[in-house]
Amino acid sequence: MASxxxxxxxRISESTIHRLSLYYRALSVLEKEGxxxxxxxxxxxxxxxxxxxxxxxLSFFGSFGTRGLGYxxxxxREKISQILGIDRSWxxxxxxxxxxxxxxxxxxxxxxQGFKIVKLFDNDQRKIGSNHKGIVVSDxxxxxxxxxxxxxxxxxxxxxxxxxxxVVDDIVKxxxxxxxxxxxxxxxxxxxxxxxxxxxxMELEYLSFALVNDHIPKRVR
Amino acid sequence: MASxxxxxxxRISESTIHRLSLYYRALSVLEKEGxxxxxxxxxxxxxxxxxxxxxxxLSFFGSFGTRGLGYxxxxxREKISQILGIDRSWxxxxxxxxxxxxxxxxxxxxxxQGFKIVKLFDNDQRKIGSNHKGIVVSDxxxxxxxxxxxxxxxxxxxxxxxxxxxVVDDIVKxxxxxxxxxxxxxxxxxxxxxxxxxxxxMELEYLSFALVNDHIPKRVR
DNA sequence: TCAAATATGTGAAATGCTTCACAAGAAAAT
DNA sequence: ATTTTCTTGTGAAGCATTTCACATATTTGA
Numbered sequence: 001m002a003s004x005x006x007x008x009x010x011r012i013s014e015s016t017i018h019r020l021s022l023y024y025r026a027l028s029v030l031e032k033e034g035x036x037x038x039x040x041x042x043x044x045x046x047x048x049x050x051x052x053x054x055x056x057x058l059s060f061f062g063s064f065g066t067r068g069l070g071y072x073x074x075x076x077r078e079k080i081s082q083i084l085g086i087d088r089s090w091x092x093x094x095x096x097x098x099x100x101x102x103x104x105x106x107x108x109x110x111x112x113q114g115f116k117i118v119k120l121f122d123n124d125q126r127k128i129g130s131n132h133k134g135i136v137v138s139d140x141x142x143x144x145x146x147x148x149x150x151x152x153x154x155x156x157x158x159x160x161x162x163x164x165x166x167v168v169d170d171i172v173k174x175x176x177x178x179x180x181x182x183x184x185x186x187x188x189x190x191x192x193x194x195x196x197x198x199x200x201x202m203e204l205e206y207l208s209f210a211l212v213n214d215h216i217p218k219r220v221r
Numbered sequence: 222m223a224s225x226x227x228x229x230x231x232r233i234s235e236s237t238i239h240r241l242s243l244y245y246r247a248l249s250v251l252e253k254e255g256x257x258x259x260x261x262x263x264x265x266x267x268x269x270x271x272x273x274x275x276x277x278x279l280s281f282f283g284s285f286g287t288r289g290l291g292y293x294x295x296x297x298r299e300k301i302s303q304i305l306g307i308d309r310s311w312x313x314x315x316x317x318x319x320x321x322x323x324x325x326x327x328x329x330x331x332x333x334q335g336f337k338i339v340k341l342f343d344n345d346q347r348k349i350g351s352n353h354k355g356i357v358v359s360d361x362x363x364x365x366x367x368x369x370x371x372x373x374x375x376x377x378x379x380x381x382x383x384x385x386x387x388v389v390d391d392i393v394k395x396x397x398x399x400x401x402x403x404x405x406x407x408x409x410x411x412x413x414x415x416x417x418x419x420x421x422x423m424e425l426e427y428l429s430f431a432l433v434n435d436h437i438p439k440r441v442r
Numbered sequence: 443t444c445a446a447a448t449a450t451g452t453g454a455a456a457t458g459c460t461t462c463a464c465a466a467g468a469a470a471a472t
Numbered sequence: 473a474t475t476t477t478c479t480t481g482t483g484a485a486g487c488a489t490t491t492c493a494c495a496t497a498t499t500t501g502a
Binding site for chain 4: 039040041058059063064065066067068069070071
């Protein structure tokens with residue numbers, strides 16, 4: 001009988017993905033430092049995790065190590081970059097060239113990881129047409145159109161909370177499936193659109209809670 | 222016999238604290254919109270959570286609701302602000318007046334929640350002495366000293382990854398117990414210092430992973 | 443006043459995530 | 473060549489978090 005069951009798509013936890021980012025970072029440093037291999041123990045220590053956790057995380061995606069030796073640094077870094085999809089570059093647009101927005105345009109870390117901000121949008125006439133790091137700011141009126149024309153794959157939203165939903169509605173209309181939102185508001189998007197929120201106050205609030213309650217944190221996220 | 226057992230300090234999970242931030246935000250909006258009460262269901266809907274989760278989270282800290290009616294908006298917002306320790310203002314210093322640092326100085330959300338940036342530090346002679354939003358940038362050389370003199374309670378680190386550890390060592394020397402780090406590096410601090418990391422690339426990487434793997438996110442953090 | 447509807451607070455069940463512990467494989471040492 | 477050491481990969485156990493389900497309390501409507 002020919003009926004194969006579909007290959008089970010394992011559910012990978014959010015925490016695991018975030019830790020992959022940490023492993024990637026650590027491996028990049030190890031590579032620069034000239035190490036050829038690293039053990040789960042060594043990797044764990046660099047990011048304040050446990051060796052078991054490292055091994056378990058990696059095991060979801062395959063067997064990359066050699067018993068008795070550890071993991072090959074370069075190879076593992078490359079493998080993780082494939083898993084995360086950062087073994088390529090992404091065309092990113094940024095909406096809202098204010099405080100945060102401007103900072104993000106110049107943020108080296110994004111570029112380094114292949115996230116290329118290639119379009120800027122704002123609704124402020126004084127900003128439209130101005131040049132930020134070689135990119136001319138477009139009028140937000142043409143948002144949906146231009147996102148499509150320019151083959152944008154991800155959009156970063158850095159507009160005031162009050163208008164973020166309208167902006168996101170436009171972005172969704174353009175067929176964009178990945179949005180990173182810096183506005184402190186819960187945005188509604190269809191089920192097939194990936195939305196992540198970056199809430200910078202949250203961690204300060206966590207610190208505040210920790211100080212007031214003399215809370216002992218278990219780990220550092 | 223007089224030996225009472227110490228009052229058990231329940232361990233509150235990181236997730237619960239982060240959700241308190243969301244509840245706080247939602248309640249602030251509800252208050253502005255004129256609502257006097259809100260149910261766990263209503264609150265959950267605003268932040269894409271479940272009613273049971275809302276009730277469980279709040280139950281760790283007390284009983285704030287009325288059966289058949291819900292929670293009093295103003296009172297609950299105040300209560301949460303007490304729990305999070307944001308029913309007061311915090312004296313915050315920021316080290317590294319670069320892209321991100323400058324943006325954070327002007328970031329309204331921090332001020333709104335009582336996090337007052339009152340000191341700026343940099344090592345760049347061109348920046349030292351310059352004025353950002355009414356604050357004169359100090360020389361990072363005097364970091365430890367000035368932090369103590371000015372009764373700083375939290376420090377935001379927005380320096381390059383390569384120097385972040387040195388900066389943090391100084392901050393720790395000054396007796397600071399709460400640090401928010403924007404540098405993409407794992408910093409070492411003593412056990413009694415609370416360190417949180419804000420890694421802005423991480424969420425983009427998550428989006429990248431989601432697009433490449435057509436991953437269905439369970440919730441939005 | 444009473445019934446119906448609403449909504450909390452919370453043990454218990456279910457689910458999810460992390461850590462343990464060890465067999466198995468590979469390298470290093472003798 | 474053989475033993476010792478090292479380290480992975482992974483079921484299973486342990487722990488933590490979320491969801492369920494319902495007793496209980498309050499409001500609303502008739």
